[in-house]
Amino acid sequence: MKYKKLTIYLWAIFFLLPVLARAHGVKGKISSGGIVVTAEYDTGEPMSYATVKISAPAAKLTFQSGRTDRNGRFCFFPDMPGEWKVVVDDEMGHRLDVPVSVNEAMELKTNEQTGRSSGSSLSKYKKALMGICIIFGISGVLFLWRGKREKNPSA
Missing domain, CATH: 1.20.5 (Single alpha-helices involved in coiled-coils or other helix-helix interfaces)
Structure with missing residues (x-):
C-alpha cells in the first residue's frame, strides 16, 4: 500500500513537471519601418535625454512618451495614417514641435521633415x-x- 501511493505521486510529478517547466516563455524580433525623430539645438548639439510626447491623429490621449537617446533620437511605430504630432522638450525652455505625416502604408509621406521650435x-x-x-x-x-x-x- 505504501509503495502504491509513492508510485502514484511519482507518476503525478513526472507528468506535471514538463507542464510547469513550460509555463510561458519570451521571444522577440527585430523589424524595420519605424519613424525616427532627431532633435538637436541650433549649434548641432543633440537634445540628449529630452522628454518626448507623441500624439496620434485626432486622439485626446498621448500615444507614446519617453526620452530621446544621447544622440537626440527617438523612434516610434505609428498604427494609423494621418498627421501625428511629436513634441520634444528638454525641460529647460527649449521645445520642438514636429508634425509627422504618415500615409496608408504606415510610412512617412516625405523622406525628411523638419520641425519648428516653439518660442x-x-x-x-x-x-x-x-x-x-x-x-x-x-x-x-x-x-x-x-x-x-x-x-x-x-x-
Whole structure:
C-alpha cells in the first residue's frame, strides 16, 4: 500500500513537471519601418535625454512618451495614417514641435521633415506668475530708491 501511493505521486510529478517547466516563455524580433525623430539645438548639439510626447491623429490621449537617446533620437511605430504630432522638450525652455505625416502604408509621406521650435514652453500660469514677479521686483527697486532719496534729500 505504501509503495502504491509513492508510485502514484511519482507518476503525478513526472507528468506535471514538463507542464510547469513550460509555463510561458519570451521571444522577440527585430523589424524595420519605424519613424525616427532627431532633435538637436541650433549649434548641432543633440537634445540628449529630452522628454518626448507623441500624439496620434485626432486622439485626446498621448500615444507614446519617453526620452530621446544621447544622440537626440527617438523612434516610434505609428498604427494609423494621418498627421501625428511629436513634441520634444528638454525641460529647460527649449521645445520642438514636429508634425509627422504618415500615409496608408504606415510610412512617412516625405523622406525628411523638419520641425519648428516653439518660442516658449511656459504655460500661461507660469507666464502670469513671472509677470507679477517682475512688477513686484520693479516696484521694490523704485520704493528702495525713493526711500533712500527721502532719507538723504541732497541726492
